[in-house]
Amino acid sequence: MGAGGGTSSYTDLHRTDVVILWGSNARETHPIFFHHLLKALHSGARLYAVDPRRTSSARWADVWLGLDVGTDIALANAVGREIIAAGLVNQEFVDQATSGFDEYRAAVEPYTLERAERITGVPRDAIRSLAHAYAGAKSAQLCWTLGITEHHNAVDNVLALINLALLTGHVGRPGSGMNPLRGQNNVQGGGDMGALPNKLPGFQDVEDDELRAKFERAWDCTIPPKNGWHLTQMFEAMERRDLRGLYVIGENPAQSEADADHTNRMLQGLDHLIVQDIFLTKTAELADVVLPAAAGWAEAEGTVTSSERRVQRVRKALDPPGEARDDVDILCELAKRFGHDWGQPAAEEIWDELRGLSPMHGGMSYARLEALGGIQWPCPDEDHPGSTYLHGRLWKRPIEGRVAPFSVVEDVPPADGLTDEYPVRLTTGRRLDSYNTGVQSGGFASPIRRPETLDICEADGRRWGIADGERVRVQSRRSAIEMTVRYVDNLRPGLTFTTFHFPDEVETNKLTNPAWDQRSGTAEFKAAAIRIEKLEAAVGVGG
Amino acid sequence: MIDVTVDGEVVQVPEGATLLDACRTKGVDTPTLCYLETLTPVNACRVCVVELEGSRTLVPSCSRAAQPGDVVQTDSPRVRHSRKLVLELLASSVDLSLASGDVRRWVDRYEVDTARFGPAAAPAAADERDGRDSGHHHASDGATAETVAQPIKIHDEMYVRDYSKCILCYKCVEACGDDAQNTFAIAVAGRGFDARISTEFDRKLDQSACVYCGNCIGVCPTGALVFKSEHDLREAGTWDEAKQTMTRTVCPYCGVGCNLELHVQDNEIVKVTSPMDHSVTHGHLCIKGRFGWQFVQNRGSE
Numbered sequence: 001m002g003a004g005g006g007t008s009s010y011t012d013l014h015r016t017d018v019v020i021l022w023g024s025n026a027r028e029t030h031p032i033f034f035h036h037l038l039k040a041l042h043s044g045a046r047l048y049a050v051d052p053r054r055t056s057s058a059r060w061a062d063v064w065l066g067l068d069v070g071t072d073i074a075l076a077n078a079v080g081r082e083i084i085a086a087g088l089v090n091q092e093f094v095d096q097a098t099s100g101f102d103e104y105r106a107a108v109e110p111y112t113l114e115r116a117e118r119i120t121g122v123p124r125d126a127i128r129s130l131a132h133a134y135a136g137a138k139s140a141q142l143c144w145t146l147g148i149t150e151h152h153n154a155v156d157n158v159l160a161l162i163n164l165a166l167l168t169g170h171v172g173r174p175g176s177g178m179n180p181l182r183g184q185n186n187v188q189g190g191g192d193m194g195a196l197p198n199k200l201p202g203f204q205d206v207e208d209d210e211l212r213a214k215f216e217r218a219w220d221c222t223i224p225p226k227n228g229w230h231l232t233q234m235f236e237a238m239e240r241r242d243l244r245g246l247y248v249i250g251e252n253p254a255q256s257e258a259d260a261d262h263t264n265r266m267l268q269g270l271d272h273l274i275v276q277d278i279f280l281t282k283t284a285e286l287a288d289v290v291l292p293a294a295a296g297w298a299e300a301e302g303t304v305t306s307s308e309r310r311v312q313r314v315r316k317a318l319d320p321p322g323e324a325r326d327d328v329d330i331l332c333e334l335a336k337r338f339g340h341d342w343g344q345p346a347a348e349e350i351w352d353e354l355r356g357l358s359p360m361h362g363g364m365s366y367a368r369l370e371a372l373g374g375i376q377w378p379c380p381d382e383d384h385p386g387s388t389y390l391h392g393r394l395w396k397r398p399i400e401g402r403v404a405p406f407s408v409v410e411d412v413p414p415a416d417g418l419t420d421e422y423p424v425r426l427t428t429g430r431r432l433d434s435y436n437t438g439v440q441s442g443g444f445a446s447p448i449r450r451p452e453t454l455d456i457c458e459a460d461g462r463r464w465g466i467a468d469g470e471r472v473r474v475q476s477r478r479s480a481i482e483m484t485v486r487y488v489d490n491l492r493p494g495l496t497f498t499t500f501h502f503p504d505e506v507e508t509n510k511l512t513n514p515a516w517d518q519r520s521g522t523a524e525f526k527a528a529a530i531r532i533e534k535l536e537a538a539v540g541v542g543g
Numbered sequence: 544m545i546d547v548t549v550d551g552e553v554v555q556v557p558e559g560a561t562l563l564d565a566c567r568t569k570g571v572d573t574p575t576l577c578y579l580e581t582l583t584p585v586n587a588c589r590v591c592v593v594e595l596e597g598s599r600t601l602v603p604s605c606s607r608a609a610q611p612g613d614v615v616q617t618d619s620p621r622v623r624h625s626r627k628l629v630l631e632l633l634a635s636s637v638d639l640s641l642a643s644g645d646v647r648r649w650v651d652r653y654e655v656d657t658a659r660f661g662p663a664a665a666p667a668a669a670d671e672r673d674g675r676d677s678g679h680h681h682a683s684d685g686a687t688a689e690t691v692a693q694p695i696k697i698h699d700e701m702y703v704r705d706y707s708k709c710i711l712c713y714k715c716v717e718a719c720g721d722d723a724q725n726t727f728a729i730a731v732a733g734r735g736f737d738a739r740i741s742t743e744f745d746r747k748l749d750q751s752a753c754v755y756c757g758n759c760i761g762v763c764p765t766g767a768l769v770f771k772s773e774h775d776l777r778e779a780g781t782w783d784e785a786k787q788t789m790t791r792t793v794c795p796y797c798g799v800g801c802n803l804e805l806h807v808q809d810n811e812i813v814k815v816t817s818p819m820d821h822s823v824t825h826g827h828l829c830i831k832g833r834f835g836w837q838f839v840q841n842r843g844s845e
Contacts, residue, residue, distance in 0.1 A: 010799075011822055031756065031829035033799045038725050182798025279842055295839045297795040298805060298812070304793050306800025306823070317790035317805040318812070321842060373821050374800070432754060433830045435796050441831060443838030447699040447749040448830075 004191055004203065005309040007390040008141060008177030009376065010036040013045075016175045018137040020048045020130065022161060023072065023147020023526075025055040028432040030145070030181045033307070048130045050075065051147060052427060053497060054490040063126055066492055069425050069527045070151055070414035071120040076160035077411065078116030079131040081108040083167050088135035093169035097394040097403055104163060104406035111411075119411060121492075135168045139175030146183060146429075150525040152415040154517040159407035166404055172391035182307040184436075185297065189305035192361070192377070193354070197228035202358025218357055230521035231257075232514070235266050244271040249327065250293070254283040255437040255503040258512035258523035259478045276330060279439050282503070291330050294320035300327065301347035303369065305377070309387070311364055312374035414527035415515035422477060422529035426454075426496045428508060429526075434501035441501065452506040453486035454532070455497040461487055464532065473533040479510035482535070496530070548614040562593055562604035562615055571617050574626060574649040576633075577712035578605035579762055581825045582722045585713045590629045590649070594619050601625055627653040635660045635688040636736075638707045641766025661685075666692030666707070673745050675737040689736060695774075698748055701755050701834055703774045704740075708767035711738055715759035715768060723827045728752040729759070757833040761816060761826055770814045783808060791818065794832040799823065801832050812836050 013019065013036045026034045034057065041047055041060060049058035050065045050072070058064040067075050083089060084105055094101050113124035120127075134140050142165055148157045162178065170176040182188045194201040200223075204211040212223050229237060235257070237243035246267070257263040267273060267286050275287040284290045294300045299320040305311050320326075328350065332342045345353075348366050355361050360378035368382065369375055375386035393400035418425060430436075433446040454474060456466070466472060468487040473480055483498065483506055491497060500508040513524040544555040547565040554568045561584075566573045576588035584606035592601035596614035601622065604615075616622060630650055633639065634657040639646055650657070664687040672693050683689045696704040711731060719729050728751050732741035742751035760768040769777075776782035787808045794801040801824045804816045815833050819826040 009822075030797050030799050032801050032824055032827060032832075035723055035725075035825075035827060038721075042721060184798055185793060185795050185800070187798055278839070295795070297792050298790075298836070298839050304800070306793075307798040308800070308823075310800055310823070312793050312800055312802065314792045315790050317788065317792060317807050318839065319810055321840075373802070374823075433835075435831060435835075440795060440838045441835055443841050444834050444836075445700040446830060446834070447701060447755060448753075 004180075005188060005305075005377070005390065006177070006179035006181070006307050007171055008175075008179055009308045009388045012175050012177060012389065013037055013040045013141055014043065016040055016045055016137075016139045016141045018046050018048070018133050018140040020050065020134060020140070020142045021057055021061070022050040022142065022144040023149075023157075024143055024145035024181055025051065025053070025057045025147075025429060026143070026145070026181060027055065027057040027060065029183070029430050030307075031432070033181060046133055048133065050130075052425075052492070052495055053429075056432075058490075063129055065120075065122045065126050065130060067120040067122050069427050069495065071411065072148060072151075072157050073153070073160045073409050074111060074116050074119040074411035075122060075127065076157075076164060077108040077111035077409070078113055078120075078127050079134070080104070080160075080163055080167055081111045082113060082128055082131035083135045083164070084108070086132065086135070088132065089167050090135075090169035093394070094167065096397060097169075097399050098166045098406060099403045100406035100408075103408055107408040107410070134164065134170070137168075137170070139173065140168070140170045141175075141177055141179060142170065143179040143181060145181045147526060149180070149520065149522050150428075151522070151527060152513075152515045152517055152524045153409075153412050154522045155519040156407075156409040156412075160409045162404075163406050163409075166406055171404075172389065172394040174389060177389055179307065185306075186304040188307060188309065189303065189311070192305050192311075192358075197230045197233075200357075201354055202360050204358070215357060218353070232516040232521040232523065235263065235514075238266040238269065241269075245273070246270055247274040247276070248283055248287075249276045250278075250296070252277075252281040252283050252437050252439060254281070254286060255507075255509065256500070257514070258509055258525055259514040260503075260507055260509040261479050262514065263509075276327065278324065281437075281439055292322065292324040293330065294324050294326045296327065299324070303347075303351060306374075309376045309390075310374040311361065311369060311377060313366065313369050414513075414529075415524055416477065416513040416527055416529040418529050422475075422531050423494075424460075424496055424530050424532060425494055426474070426476070426498065426511060426528040426530045427526050428498060428500060428512065428528075431499055431501065434499065436501070437503050438501045451484065452499060452502045452508075454483040455486050455488040455491060456532075457489070457491040457493055457495070458487045459493050460491075460496075461485065463493075466532065466534065471535050473535055474511060474530050475533060476511040476513075476528050476530045478513070479507075481507050481510055485532075496532075545609050545611045545613075547609050547612075550615070550617055556609050560609050562595070562602065562607045562609050562613065563591060565609050565613075565615065566593070566604055566617055572648075573604060573617060574630075574645070575605055576646070576710060576764055577714060579714055579819075581819055581827075582714060582717045582762065585717065587711065587713050588629065588633075590626055592622060592625050593617050594622050623653060627655055630655045631657065631659050633710050635663075636690045637710050637765070638690075638692065638705075639710075639765060641708060641769070643764060646764070660688035663688050663690050663692070666690065666694070669694040670696075672706070672737065672739055673732075673741060675733055677734040677737070680735050680737050691736075691739070697771070697774070700771050701830075702757060702760050702768060702770050704748075705767050705769065706739060708765045709740060710765055710767075711740070712764060714762040714764065715740060718758040718762045718827070723825070724754075724756050724758050726752055726754055726756070728754070755830045755834065756828060757830070758827045761828070761833075772812075773814050776808070776813060782813075787813065794828070796831040796835060801828055803828070803832060803836075805836070811840055 047061040049061035052069045117124045165171040273287045274289045275284040276291040278295050297314045335342045363379040363381045363384045364375050379386045435441040516523045549569045556565045574590045586603045591604045593604045594616040595602045692707040790805045802821045806814045817824045817828050
């Protein structure tokens with residue numbers, strides 16, 4: 001649908017009838033979003049949680065759909081088929097605002113409840129219940145996180161969910177929408193600002209000659225007319241030796257990327273590696289040059305954008321330590337060395353330049369961001385209040401702009417398949433008090449933090465002869481690591497879980513699969529195939 | 544809109560407003576302890592009471608819905624007497640030294656005699672009050688004022704619990720419960736003077752349901768719940784609010800976009816709060832937002 005962002009506002013949840021959390025453990029990963037969801041539940045909304053694990057979010061759900069990892073499309077297509085079969089399609093919306101319905105209907109026809117139950121492991125009654133609740137609701141929210149997008153077919157997963165919103169008309173209205181919850185405080189803002197290989201600021205296409213010319217005029221330079229590489233393509237280019245130098249700002253790929261052994265070989269093989277970060281990360285340790293940076297949220301001025309498209313100010317409260325400098329200072333100083341004097345622009349000057357080039361941010365002056373507590377894009381001019389929801393145009397009659405297309409997507413199992421040799425599924429996620437590779441969250445002494453474990457269900461432990469607390473060897477097709485097993489009560493047999501919060505102790509990403517989606521560049525962090533071996537005997541168990 | 548007469552003057556408030564809203568619309572400084580805009584009123588403290596024409600008893604203004612034609616007195620002898628007594632009972636039994644400036648102002652305005660019930664009785668031994676059974680309270684000899692004093696509880700680096708400063712306003716219970724966090728780790732246990740905030744079966748905090756969001760600290764009006772960072776500076780005698788700045792920014796963790804207020808003293812963050820009036824947080828945060836800031840200042844020495 002063009003600009004990528006959640007279509008609703010958090011406060012929209014307060015007046016919604018049905019919420020589906022699909023591949024999201026928001027209770028732990030987005031706790032304050034979950035507060036808004038709880039307000040909805042207290043007002044009588046029903047919650048459906050779709051997750052392989054019975055997470056702390058799923059415990060709040062009316063119905064938990066514990067699907068097998070990577071079977072989301074089979075489930076979504078079955079939900080779509082059931083909505084059609086039960087006559088619950090919002091036909092007026094489908095006729096007026098969408099295209100491709102007949103092809104979609106034909107494509108989902110084979111996804112009967114029975115077949116979906118076989119593929120996903122979710123009882124057919126639960127699938128039917130979700131379909132009827134979602135389609136029958138006056139307003140409904142469909143929210144997802146990395147459980148949808150950290151797969152080799154991430155984009156297809158998202159399209160499968162969008163199909164459901166189009167079938168039911170649960171988009172473009174107050175209370176109804178689709179919301180990808182962003183995992184980091186400025187993932188959304190990075191996209192807004194054009195930190196994507198195919199976009200200029202404001203989601204304007206690099207390959208659109210007219211748009212590119214606008215930026216070239218403003219910046220007095222020539223912009224390469226072709227899309228760049230995303231992260232995963234960069235690693236492939238490193239492998240081919242087409243990419244020899246890398247400049248990493250605020251990212252720790254040596255520990256955050258799937259198949260860490262391979263990632264580190266690639267980084268070490270570069271001719272030149274520059275890392276700009278607030279920490280000396282494992283990636284920075286590999287660098288030829290490290291540029292110490294100020295912390296963007298507490299030591300510098302600027303803006304970030306949240307999951308509800310709200311652009312908000314970050315402000316300088318502290319002086320950065322030692323020689324650490326504001327990212328803008330570093331970039332301008334580099335530009336000067338390259339022969340371009342950008343001066344020493346204040347954050348607000350840079351922002352105002354952006355407002356002149358990105359129509360969706362046009363009305364967001366610093367003064368208005370301050371006065372209104374942030375503004376949700378699009379906000380084209382200074383009289384515009386910002387947009388609490390997107391795609392309202394689909395409800396105009398006749399609709400404004402293009403109709404929204406259905407997408408035909410098919411169930412494809414995870415790339416890292418289960419076999420006799422690797423019979424156990426490992427999925428990854430976050431815990432409440434920790435965050436990504438732990439460089440931030442490792443700084444505080446959380447009383448609820450435990451040493452990292454390989455979580456398994458007790459039934460598997462007994463079947464495999466592995467005790468709670470036992471050290472084991474975990475082998476994937478990439479690598480092997482030692483881990484401590486912990487029995488938990490939220491996993492089904494055959495499914496194991498861990499995090500990558502403590503890479504110095506447990507190198508989880510040595511196990512994960514770098515198979516990635518060709519369109520999003522996201523790796524299959526959620527679906528590794530492993531086997532678990534007892535340390536003393538080194539005999540394979542599991543399956 | 545509804546017409547309400549406050550101290551002889553007609554004010555207009557929207558349908559559904561409370562008498563407290565009416566008082567505030569008129570600009571009357573009305574004391575509150577257990578009331579907070581973001582929480583459901585629990586009517587625990589009774590310090591906001593007003594005289595409502597036609598009502599036999601004083602009514603708590605924070606929860607009483609305004610009705611058309613209501614006539615309210617906020618400074619009658621009866622109201623002043625009641626507020627004074629509430630504050631005297633609290634001040635005699637609870638350490639109000641870290642309560643907000645508002646509380647100290649009300650103590651002055653209502654001429655509260657904090658020593659009225661005699662010198663304070665000896666504090667309880669550590670954790671002794673937490674184990675008392677309901678109905679086993681023994682009245683004191685009358686020569687000393689009973690208190691809730693007991694040694695401060697310090698169990699981790701996140702926050703400290705000083706029950707000597709607890710007025711049982713229920714705000715922490717509400718914030719931990721269905722008004723915000725929905726974790727339900729704490730409630731009021733015991734009855735009468737032995738009532739106190741407790742985890743389930745008085746379990747240690749790190750073995751309770753507590754998830755250390757600190758939303759209880761965010762709403763505590765008396766300093767019974769204080770960040771460890773603040774407590775340590777106070778103990779060292781270096782806590783100095785005059786030297787502190789407060790800067791609003793956005794949390795560096797997930798993508799929800801929670802607003803943080805960084806309280807900074809001598810270029811160090813000393814505590815983090817969140818604005819009550821913001822649509823994203825309503826003042827509430829999670830463990831990472833409220834406590835996860837140390838990493839910015841741990842890196843200078845590396």
